[in-house]
Amino acid sequence: MKLNTKWIRILGGAALSALLLVTLAWAGNNPEIANEAARQLAEATGAASVLPWWAWPTILLFFCFVMGVIAVLAGVGGAVLFVPLVSGFFPFHLDFVRGTGLLVALAGALAAGPGLLKRNLASLRLALPVALIASTCSIGGAFLGLALPADVIQICLGGTIIFIAVLLLTSKNTARPVVTKQDALSLALGMNGAYIEPATGEIIEWKTHRTIPGLLLFIIIGTMAGMFGLGAGWANVPVLNLLMGAPLKVAVGTSKFLLSITDTSAAWVYLNKGCVIPLMAIPSIIGLMMGSFVGVRLLAKAKPTFIRYMVIGVLAFAGGKALLKGLGI
DSSP: OOOOHHHHHHHHHHHHHHHHHHHHHHHHTOHHHHHHHHHHHHHHHSSOOSSOTTHHHHHHHHHHHHHHHHHHHHTOOHHHHHHHHHHHHSOOOHHHHHHHHHHHHHHHHHHHHHHHHHTTSSOHHHHHHHHHHHHHHHHHHHHHHHHSOHHHHHHHHHHHHHHHHHHHHHOOOOSSOOOSSOOHHHHHHTOEEEEEOTTTOOEEEEEOOOHHHHHHHHHHHHHHHHHHOOOSHHHHHHIIIIITOOOHHHHHHHHHHHHHHHHHHHHHHHHHTTOOOHHHHHHHHHHHHHHHHHHHHHTTTSOHHHHHHHHHHHHHHHHHHHHHHHHTO
């Protein structure tokens, strides 16, 4: 019997999750490993936990699984939900949450990138100039985020998350923006292309404009991606689609590919500073990837409008919680 590819992925993810839980159980019986794990988690939380050390990775695994399902149904990146929710409801220090958030966004981008490039839904010519700017600024944003006090970052994060919720509520993406004339810089950089629309078999040709304002905005987007560990898909897509005129599918695909470059640059800073703990990163990534596979299966049956508004509400709540936490309220 031939298994569907999606079911193979789901079964593979389930096997990884089971392997992780078995590994945690085995490590719990090894005093040296258990002590080191407890030390790392105490460093991340800032205090000794009343729960056993293996409890937090297990809770993160299931929490991120649910988050992965919701992220797919709502059409948002997992890191946009991960950073505000985990920093708000878990006792981990914000630096460790941001480092893990970048790896979460990076894992999803690396998984999707090759398929998007193969189908011409991600454009290298469009992505590379943008990636050069965004990745450079993300490194600066990561250093800035680690240098500022945690309370200041919490306040800025809360404001950013509330802004993202408003952006999701008000943004109206355009499937095929009308670009009457390609500007000189876009033409010189070769920011145009074509892809095949799967539903109709039609060849869709596209080009971009307003390149300089778009590239300038990616300075801000890259800095925020590194500073908050959110990834940047929430900002990439509106700029590429609404401002620069790329079709929505190309904007989404190119944005996903961009994350594999931008987040890698910022993630190295957090790794070098010791702000990435495997006991947080591994269960978070596995949980989100597993949830994404299930979310794709549920997408056809779910009511996207309800899910979208639910996520906007959750983001607004998480943003408000981060603001209050930063203000000490």
